[in-house]
Amino acid sequence: MKILIYSPLFYPSVGGLETVVSILAHEFVEQGHTVKLVSNVPTTDRKIFPFEVIRKPNPLKLLKLTHWCDIYFQVCVSLNGLWPLIFISKSLVITHQTWYRSPNETMNWQNYLKHIVTRFATNISASHALAKSIPAPSNVIPNSYREDIFYEMPEVSRSQELVFLGRLVSDKGANLLLEALAELKKMGLTPMLTIVGSGPEESKLCQQAKDLEIYEQVNFVGVKVEYELVKLLNAHQIMVVPSLWNEPFGIVALEGIACGCVVVGSEGGGLKDAIGSCGVTFPNGNVEKLTKTLFNLLTHPEQLTSYRENAKLHLARHTTKAIAKAYIEVLEAVIK
Incomplete structure (x- = not known):
């Protein structure tokens, strides 16, 4: 599959969403798929990724990328990144990692629009609670953790x-x-x-x-x-x-x-x-x-x-490979 990931936040920005998208992108490539990632975060270093990162593309470039892909994949609903799909019909898949509402449970017009968008997408939610919070059906696939970093050290006293x-x-x-x-x-x-x-x-x-x-x-x-x-x-x-x-x-x-x-x-x-x-x-x-x-x-x-x-x-159930495989199964079902 050719997967275009639209993620406004990405390296060198640091946070939970950035971690989720980085793990997924790396694992998609590891499992044999071609990934290109669009981000609005500029960078001055030359860190190498196993996938192409396109930062702040102009409208024509984004249209070309949309035409290239099989799957248009968003990490949370990004209203600014949806316009290419008006001109080019592609399968939209969204992974929901946060609530589309304010802490006091109220919703502004942007959040109402995000809820509407879910009705036109294949949805994946990180938890059952998130899945229940959107008005459209959603697959529940939890997040992974970095098992290469976090593990038990028997030599350390748990005192x-x-x-x-x-x-x-x-x-x-x-x-x-x-x-x-x-x-x-x-x-x-x-x-x-x-x-x-x-x-x-x-x-x-x-x-x-x-x-x-x-x-x-x-x-x-x-x-x-x-x-x-x-x-x-x-x-x-x-x-x-x-x-x-x-x-x-x-x-x-x-x-x-x-x-x-x-x-x-x-x-x-x-x-x-x-x-x-x-x-x-x-x-x-x-x-x-x-x-x-x-x-x-x-x-x-x-x-x-x-x-x-x-x-x-x-x-x-939460290893990077297990979670990426679950995502791939959803993506493959979308384009069949």
Whole structure:
């Protein structure tokens, strides 16, 4: 197949969408297909990809690319990238990786249009929650994780209790985890918490830990990546993903599971799909339920072992090759 990927965000831009599209593009090529990728992000370096990257093409170039492809593949609905299909009829496939609505559940005119577009496309959603949020039928194919980077290190002692990994912004819920830690202290438990990441809420979270008199239990280590991050995750028993908003999916949970962590995460949205049978969920924003969940796991370590035993089968469904193969099956069915 000749696959044209229209993804406004791509390298050197960094983020979840960029990671998803990069993994898919590489795997499509690996599985024998020809890929060209259109992006609106300029670059000054000469990084080599196994597929052609066309940055900010003019209208004529984009029309030629559309004529070339068998599949016009979008990563989330991009209204600005749909106009070539008015002139050239091609199969439109869209992978949905986020909500088309604001955090307060309202929708602007652009989001209404995006919902309409889904009725004219073959849709793939990263989670069951995302699939339910659009008005058209959608295949559910979860996201993958980088199994070449995230894996268990038997030589690392898993001697630390809790870890949080994410941007330090209000909707990620690190403040909720600090409140739960304070409640656990009242119950006689004083687990250590490692907070990995940075963001505008960092100073506020430090002050909160001091006010709750748990600062000595919290270690803010900043941003960690690749080997250093993997080694750190391997040293922990439980990853907590206490997002206050509904996560569309939650690749961070897969990364934690791959490193041997049991994951405790908020149940709204698609995060529960990522956690599967490898952890426990609790209602978004519910400190009491989060505290009880952590207390049960910390005082019953045999439960941790039980959840870890489910990891191998769960992760096998999320490898880059397995996910790319599932996508290819959908794409091939479209052009038959």
